[in-house]
Amino acid sequence: MKETLVRTLSGVLYISIIIIAMFTSREWFMGLFFILAVITLSEYLKLVHLTSYLAYFLLAAGFYFLSYNVFDDNAIYLLLILSGFVNLFLLKDVLWTSKIPMFEKKKYITVVFYIISGFVFLTLIPVMNIDGRFMPELIVAVFILVWSNDTFAYLIGKNFGKHKLLERISPKKTIEGFIGGMAGALLAGYIIFKVLEHYSQLYALEYPLWMWIVMALIVAIFGTIGDLIQSKFKRQAGVKDSGIIMPGHGGLYDRLDSIIYASPFVYAFLLIVDNVS
Template identity: 65%
Template sequence: MKELIVRGISGVLYITIIVFAMFASREWYLVLFFILGLLTLNEFQKLVRLKSYLSFFIFAILFYFLGYKVFDQNPISLYAILAIFVNLFLLKDLLVTSKIPMFEKKKYITVIFYIIAGFIFLALIPFRGGVFFPEIIIGIFVLIWVNDSFAYLIGKNFGKRKLLERISPKKTIEGFFGGFFATLIASFIISKYVTNLSLTYWIFLGLIVSVLGTFGDLIQSKFKRQAGVKDSGVLMPGHGGIYDRLDSVLYVSPFIYSFLEIVDYVS
């Protein structure tokens, strides 16, 4: 009971800080996610046993020039393509190989195009046409939370068939579909309040969040399993580390950003 209370207080505090920063201003939002990025980067480097200060410098430079100043769209588009390419390779390693191969060079590739890219595109998603729309990123986080919550609840109470037991023994196929359908319902509800995107687009975002967000969670679970740890950190009592809380949204953010860019281009 005590653990549940601690977990609840920690979760509410985490959500409150994120929501406050999102609605305060773009600068507050960026400062918060820059700090979360530094913390996540530190946790990830411990998981893959990479000791490097260079990655923090690279993160700061890329976050400033691509996530904040946005000097040119072309390097951002190229970065999105490379990030999606690396994320798909991580997905392939999740499904095909027993271990995600993490040699020194690949560690930096993963850091730059998976972890750092996740935060860069989280910075860019709500910044549409030179205007900051916090409602979009709030909607995406709500979809993530709905998917995770209902996947857990349905899986715990009705789950029988394992989704990917060798990586995450507690995840079930029933839980996945519970989160999937709950996320689509949430997409419908959100579209009624965040009207700068149509229902069709929110449904597509729900699909991306549910399917790819689950893969993002599993990829993080595989990194932890290879490292032999239960959580990526201890910063959030009852939840683990920051990487534990942001694994899904970090993985899906390049896909969501690219989807929104295609939508803008087509429309």
Template identity: 70%
Template sequence: MREVIVRTISGVLYILIVIFSMYTSREWFMALFFLLGILVLKEFLKLVHLTSYIAYVLLAAGLYFLSYNTFADQAVNIYLILSCFVCLFLFKDMLWTSKIPMFEKKKYITTIFYIISGFVFLTLIPFSNGTFMPEIIVAVFSLIWANDTMAYVIGKSFGKHKLLERISPKKTIEGFLGGLGGSLIAGFIIFKLTNIYNLPIWLCLALIASVFGTIGDLVQSKFKRQAGVKDSGNLMPGHGGLYDRLDSVVYASPFIFAFLEIVDYVS
């Protein structure tokens, strides 16, 4: 019970900070995610044993030239394709290899097309329909949060069948299904509270957030297992490091952005 309370309090504080920054101005929004990006990047570089100041420069450049002041839509599309490709390769390596090769040999590739791209596309998601709409990114975080919370609660209470025990011993199939259900319910509630997208789109977003968010959590668990650590850091009580808290949304954001781009193009 104590663990649930600590997780809930730290999670609520984190969400309140995010929502406050999103509803002030675009500049505050970008500044928040730049700060979050720096902290997550710091934890990730420590995890993969990479000392690099260039990575922080690339983060700043990516957020400015590909998100805040996009210099070419074609560059964003190419970056999106490469990022999705690298993330899917991480998923493949997580399932079928004992060690993620990129963890050992291609650290800059994962840094640029997994961590940095996660924050670039998180800041692009509110602009997926051409105008700055912070409600969209708040909704995305809500879908991820609903998935994580329900997966934890259902898995803790009813979980019996392991999902991928060799990577994350505590994750269960029941927890995954509970998280999926929680995300779908959240998607329905968001549809009722907003008039941005129709119900099928919100349910598809909930499905993407749940599935790819879970994969992102498992990929990070694989990284931590290879690094021999329990948490990426201790910044957030009850959650470990900030990377532990944002692993799902960082991994899922390119796929969410790609889906919204397809929706906008079709509509």
């Protein structure tokens, strides 16, 4: 009971800080997520046993030149393509190799095209419109999809889970939990659509229902993959959590692994829809 209370309180505090920063201004949003990215990167570097000041410099450069003050759209597209390939190779390593081969060069590849790029696209999502206007409701909606997926996956898996999803990597994850998480994300997508439709005078985010359904599926599928990849990193490192900054949850990497992995795919979907429409 005490553990559940601590987990709930720290989770509420974490969500409150993120939402408040998002709706304050783009600068506050960028500042908070840069801090989150630094902490997450630090936890990741410990997991893969890499000591590197260069990684923090690359993170800062990525945030400034690719997130806050984009110097070239083509650089974003190139990063998106490379990040997609690296993320899919990480999926391959999860499914078909006993250990993710983390020699020095590949460590930097994952640092740049998995961790850093995940945060870059996360901070680019709320400016996914023609005039580049900051739309915090979009990134808040994406986070709600992630949180809904995680919450429903946990509740359904804990109470009804019988069939293991990928036991050798994450013994607690079940097929029932995965399906429940997807259902939760789909339900959240429908509710978001109805809320934005009802308050259309307040929010200029006019995505049709099918887009929210597709985004919910992207978040549920790729978010789960991101969680499994992080679980494999932790298993290789021989640790239970990536950090201790969030009581009852572990580290920030533990909380953001799903959205870090899913963000390039969400961004790619929005980019495709924007160009087609």
